[in-house]
Amino acid sequence: MAILELEAVEKSFPARGGPPTLAMDRLSLSVRDGEFLSILGPSGCGKSTLLQIAAGLMAPSAGQVRVAGRPVTGPPPEAVYVFQQYGRSLLPWRSVRDNVAFAVEHRPGMSRGRAREAADVQLASVGLTGFGDHFPWQLSGGMQQRVALARALAAEPKILLMDEPFSAVDALTRLDLHRLMLELWEKRGLTVVLVTHDVEEAVALSDRVALLTKRPSTIARVVETGLPRPRDAVEVRETARFLELRHELLDALLTRGGHAA
Ligand SMILES: Nc1ncnc2c1ncn2[C@@H]1O[C@H](COP(=O)(O)OP(=O)(O)O)[C@@H](O)[C@H]1O
Numbered sequence: 348m349a350i351l352e353l354e355a356v357e358k359s360f361p362a363r364g365g366p367p368t369l370a371m372d373r374l375s376l377s378v379r380d381g382e383f384l385s386i387l388g389p390s391g392c393g394k395s396t397l398l399q400i401a402a403g404l405m406a407p408s409a410g411q412v413r414v415a416g417r418p419v420t421g422p423p424p425e426a427v428y429v430f431q432q433y434g435r436s437l438l439p440w441r442s443v444r445d446n447v448a449f450a451v452e453h454r455p456g457m458s459r460g461r462a463r464e465a466a467d468v469q470l471a472s473v474g475l476t477g478f479g480d481h482f483p484w485q486l487s488g489g490m491q492q493r494v495a496l497a498r499a500l501a502a503e504p505k506i507l508l509m510d511e512p513f514s515a516v517d518a519l520t521r522l523d524l525h526r527l528m529l530e531l532w533e534k535r536g537l538t539v540v541l542v543t544h545d546v547e548e549a550v551a552l553s554d555r556v557a558l559l560t561k562r563p564s565t566i567a568r569v570v571e572t573g574l575p576r577p578r579d580a581v582e583v584r585e586t587a588r589f590l591e592l593r594h595e596l597l598d599a600l601l602t603r604g605g606h607a608a
């Protein structure tokens with residue numbers, strides 16, 4: 348069953364003194380309930396635009412977006428959006444615990460104390476037990492991204508929409524976060540839509556990879572990875588199927604810029 352559907356979605360941005368820029372051209376995509384789907388494409392092709400439209404943060408110029416069968420007119424309650432710039436999305440004057448509590452403290456009937464308890468549970472699930480009293484800027488980039496994840500999960504979303512969440516951390520930290528991501532996805536039965544320009548990341552984590560064309564973006568193709576579950580995000584990189592997919596997708600990105608064959 349589809350939990351998120353985009354149907355013939357178009358987006359154009361006004362351009363000063365010229366015709367509008369068409370960023371997305373009749374893009375259709377159906378995300379299955381519970382899957383891990385990556386959206387892969389070259390820089391500037393429209394990945395962030397696509398995700399923001401799916402998250403109800405930006406209205407499409409044309410086309411339909413549905414979450415759980417309902418038309419999206421604003422941020423749907425089922426989905427949480429994780430920004431690329433996690434450093435900027437955390438509140439520097441709030442402790443790590445209070446940053447996570449922020450996601451739930453405004454709920455009716457929620458006390459400050461209960462929100463903090465809920466935050467500690469989420470912090471434990473991302474491996475940050477004992478860091479609740481720290482401030483975000485006292486933590487490494489990878490740890491800050493874990494805080495951002497904990498805050499997203501505190502809202503108990505069904506769908507996690509993530510915009511290049513691991514692009515700003517070093518390679519080793521990124522692998523660590525990949526493992527954490529798969530663990531959280533498996534345990535919580537989440538649907539994840541991950542935007543990335545990193546072919547290996549897309550293949551290692553996903554059930555399906557949707558390859559975008561250059562701007563104006565549309566879906567060039569959707570590849571079913573067929574890689575096993577449960578899966579170790581590091582060990583899977585040594586399998587023949589991983590290497591085959593990496594080759595195929597890199598080739599598509601490099602030689603055709605993502606355009607359909
Ligand atoms: N708010 C905006 N106003 C005008 N143009 C925009 C805006 N947002 C994105 N664009 C343009 O749309 C295209 C896609 O951008 P974006 O979705 O950010 O790409 P990506 O995330 O794949 O790098 C780019 O050409 C970008 O310049």
Ligand SMILES: [Mg+2]
Binds near residue numbers: 394395
């Ligand atoms: Mg982007």
